[in-house]
Amino acid sequence: MIWARAAGARAIGPWLGWAVACALLAGCPTDEPVVDVDPIVDPLSRPAEPTLSPSSFQPSDDCAACHPDHAAQWATSSHAYAMVDPVFRALVELRRADFDGAQDSFCLQCHTAIGTRGGEIVPHFDWDALSPVVQEGVTCEACHRVSALERPWNSGHVIQEGGPVRGGIADPASSPAHEASFSDLLTGASFCGGCHDVIELGGLQLERPYEEWTEGPAPEEGRPCQSCHMPTTTGPAAVGGPSDRSLHDHRFVGIDVPLSEGFTTAAEEEVLRTRIGALLDGAASLDLVAAPFVPGEVVDVVATLHNHIDGHNLPTGSTFLRQAWLELTATDADGTVLYRTGDLDANGDLRDHWSSLDPYGDADLVSYSSRLTAADGRPELFPWRANEHSSGSIPPRHARTSTLFVPTSADTPGPLQIQARVRLRTHPPHLLRALGLEHLVDRVETWDLATASLQVPRGP
Numbered sequence: 001m002i003w004a005r006a007a008g009a010r011a012i013g014p015w016l017g018w019a020v021a022c023a024l025l026a027g028c029p030t031d032e033p034v035v036d037v038d039p040i041v042d043p044l045s046r047p048a049e050p051t052l053s054p055s056s057f058q059p060s061d062d063c064a065a066c067h068p069d070h071a072a073q074w075a076t077s078s079h080a081y082a083m084v085d086p087v088f089r090a091l092v093e094l095r096r097a098d099f100d101g102a103q104d105s106f107c108l109q110c111h112t113a114i115g116t117r118g119g120e121i122v123p124h125f126d127w128d129a130l131s132p133v134v135q136e137g138v139t140c141e142a143c144h145r146v147s148a149l150e151r152p153w154n155s156g157h158v159i160q161e162g163g164p165v166r167g168g169i170a171d172p173a174s175s176p177a178h179e180a181s182f183s184d185l186l187t188g189a190s191f192c193g194g195c196h197d198v199i200e201l202g203g204l205q206l207e208r209p210y211e212e213w214t215e216g217p218a219p220e221e222g223r224p225c226q227s228c229h230m231p232t233t234t235g236p237a238a239v240g241g242p243s244d245r246s247l248h249d250h251r252f253v254g255i256d257v258p259l260s261e262g263f264t265t266a267a268e269e270e271v272l273r274t275r276i277g278a279l280l281d282g283a284a285s286l287d288l289v290a291a292p293f294v295p296g297e298v299v300d301v302v303a304t305l306h307n308h309i310d311g312h313n314l315p316t317g318s319t320f321l322r323q324a325w326l327e328l329t330a331t332d333a334d335g336t337v338l339y340r341t342g343d344l345d346a347n348g349d350l351r352d353h354w355s356s357l358d359p360y361g362d363a364d365l366v367s368y369s370s371r372l373t374a375a376d377g378r379p380e381l382f383p384w385r386a387n388e389h390s391s392g393s394i395p396p397r398h399a400r401t402s403t404l405f406v407p408t409s410a411d412t413p414g415p416l417q418i419q420a421r422v423r424l425r426t427h428p429p430h431l432l433r434a435l436g437l438e439h440l441v442d443r444v445e446t447w448d449l450a451t452a453s454l455q456v457p458r459g460p
């Protein structure tokens, strides 16, 4: 699926064709970013004047006294990492340089919803001068003071200053610290969509797990995001509270372990890795099919990746940063490699456009993530400089088939061995190098989503 810049926030959907998009915009494509939404102001999430005061929100330490487990879990999550994430900061700095600070609030409206609504995210703001609750990113009260949702994308939450804390407990016990009330909104998927679906200024759709969720079987099954990303246990929700509450894990495990050394302890990191492994277990499977081979002829190897996730595409979220790809090697009976795709160059990069050692060396590379393209048709790394976003991700309960062609010669000894796996990683080395973060390359974990092997006998 391909998205292009187009007028109007949600009218984007699938590829419109340049003709339509350009008729709407009158005069594209251009090298300049096309901006049809006010780049500076959104009355809800990036208001011209503050609509709340950050000082009336409490940092997570204040909640930890009575909710120690929630606070400890959250502190290791990507939500707690959202404002200190060096990849985020480096990208914001780059965008800031492109627009001379004028659009600084755009990237921050979800990473710190309290900061942009509270007037702290002004052009050229100073990261170190932000108040603690703003530095906490997606902090407790960025979620628990939400009273309504205006749109399930681009920070669509109404945050109620001084309102009750809201959650999924229907009959909350009284607390000296706060009023509490049940909220249907927080138990549903659209609540997460409010931040997880991202549309760039100019209309380029960047992340859409919630929209994907609405297109799959999960809504009918009654499986919101929380059911997979906040698994439940039973216990007290607050110190001294009733002990039979259904508790929701606040590590918000996806595929990321915060990359910065020291953000989590080694023990916490181990827990996150185990949880990621559990989330990925059964998420996908890979089939390989090939007919018996005739020496001297090309062997067609058909690889099919199945997405077993009901919740959204595989992969999802910031797929333009992620890499998900097929690695496949074919060897003959002597162990000689006949064919290889999806292997890495000496820098750890795939041998595609971004490899500095072997650009486009892997002509058959099968990628399941997404690609940004600039107006001149060249691949682009950074979304605000791109005109088009094309995705290779697989919808819920769907599959994608690719055929690879393995050469043989008249004296190739059989049987052939095919080894394949689908790999997923959060940050490609070339991206970290482009952002001056090469010291983080070794911290990136690569996950095997699915593996398969096949023996191909000699034909008659």
Ligand code: HEC
Pocket (backbone or CB within 6 Å): 085, 087, 088, 091, 092, 095, 106, 107, 108, 109, 110, 111, 153, 154, 155, 194, 195, 196, 197, 198, 199, 207, 254, 256, 316, 317, 318, 319, 321, 383, 384, 426
């Ligand atoms: C609509 C809300 C929203 C906006 C606006 C937004 N983000 Fe994010 N960002 C998210 C969410 C949600 C994720 C998590 C997605 C995932 O992990 O796949 C995320 C993840 C990221 C990550 C990945 C973190 C990592 O290291 O794994 C980076 C980097 C990032 N955003 C940068 C930016 C930049 C730069 C901008 C502005 C161009 C921006 N974001 C605008 C919501 C937003």
Ligand code: HEC
Pocket (backbone or CB within 6 Å): 058, 059, 060, 062, 063, 064, 065, 066, 067, 140, 141, 144, 165, 166, 167, 168, 169, 170, 171, 172, 173, 174, 175, 176, 177, 178, 180, 181, 182, 183, 236, 237, 238, 239, 241, 242, 245
């Ligand atoms: C003095 C102790 C105390 C402090 C401090 C405290 N809480 Fe609570 N909180 C409670 C109690 C008690 C409950 C009710 C638990 C129950 O009914 O099981 C509760 C319930 C909640 C609920 C569930 C509401 C619902 O209906 O689902 C949320 C969410 C919550 N607190 C968030 C917070 C946040 C965020 C902070 C920090 C800003 C915080 N709490 C600080 C004691 C506290």
Ligand code: HEC
Pocket (backbone or CB within 6 Å): 189, 192, 193, 196, 209, 210, 211, 213, 218, 223, 224, 225, 226, 227, 228, 229, 254, 255, 256, 279, 280, 283, 309, 310, 311, 312, 313, 314, 315, 316, 317, 318, 319, 322
């Ligand atoms: C049925 C279980 C399930 C449901 C429901 C679900 N997810 Fe996921 N989610 C997964 C699995 C498995 C992965 C890891 C594989 C992947 O990245 O697609 C994942 C990964 C993610 C990631 C990390 C993607 C990345 O590469 O950074 C984000 C963000 C995410 N989910 C958000 C959501 C949101 C938002 C919803 C609700 C709209 C949701 N999920 C619903 C199972 C689920």
Ligand code: HEC
Pocket (backbone or CB within 6 Å): 060, 063, 064, 067, 070, 071, 072, 074, 075, 079, 138, 139, 140, 141, 142, 143, 144, 167, 168, 169, 186, 187, 188, 226, 230, 237, 238, 245, 246, 247, 248, 249, 250
């Ligand atoms: C990204 C949003 C988000 C953040 C950040 C967040 N929570 Fe929650 N929290 C939720 C959701 C959603 C639920 C309810 C899930 C349900 O009932 O389906 C919840 C439930 C709770 C509950 C009720 C008991 C339970 O486990 O269901 C408490 C207490 C709570 N959170 C405290 C906190 C505290 C304290 C922090 C910060 C340290 C925090 N939360 C951060 C989204 C968030």
Ligand code: HEC
Pocket (backbone or CB within 6 Å): 078, 079, 081, 082, 083, 085, 088, 110, 111, 113, 138, 142, 143, 191, 192, 193, 194, 195, 196, 225, 226, 229, 230, 252, 253, 254, 255, 256, 257, 317
């Ligand atoms: C206020 C905005 C906001 C809300 C609401 C929100 N998120 Fe997030 N979420 C983010 C941002 C921003 C990130 C990425 C932070 C980073 O790494 O820089 C993120 C990251 C995540 C990740 C980690 C993805 C990965 O790559 O590992 C998961 C999983 C996730 N969120 C699930 C949820 C779920 C489930 C909900 C709803 C209960 C939710 N989020 C609500 C903003 C939000």
